[in-house]
Amino acid sequence: MAEPAKKPANIVINESLCKGCSICVDFCPTNVLAMNGSVVAVKNLEACTKCQLCDLRCPDFAIQVF
Numbered sequence: 139m140a141e142p143a144k145k146p147a148n149i150v151i152n153e154s155l156c157k158g159c160s161i162c163v164d165f166c167p168t169n170v171l172a173m174n175g176s177v178v179a180v181k182n183l184e185a186c187t188k189c190q191l192c193d194l195r196c197p198d199f200a201i202q203v204f
């Protein structure tokens with residue numbers, strides 16, 4: 139069977155490492171992320187292009203995109 143053309147991103151947030159700085163929210167070009175209280179949350183996974191800016195910009199290694 140053929141691979142689907144577009145596999146959804148797998149965004150892994152480590153809530154115990156996230157300090158809620160919202161840098162990742164600000165850097166995401168497609169507004170995938172949003173703050174949920176003091177931790178970041180995925181609000182629109184469909185829009186994720188897997189650019190990994192959030193992953194690269196997080197100072198605390200709290201978010202990873204696969």
Ligand code: SF4
Pocket residue numbers: 147149165166167168169170171185186187188189190191192193203
């Ligand atoms: S990988 Fe890119 S598009 Fe996806 S959540 Fe992170 S910054 Fe946004």
Ligand code: SF4
Pocket residue numbers: 155156157158159160161162163177178195196197198199200201
């Ligand atoms: S950049 Fe990192 S520490 Fe800051 S809100 Fe995003 S995941 Fe949390």
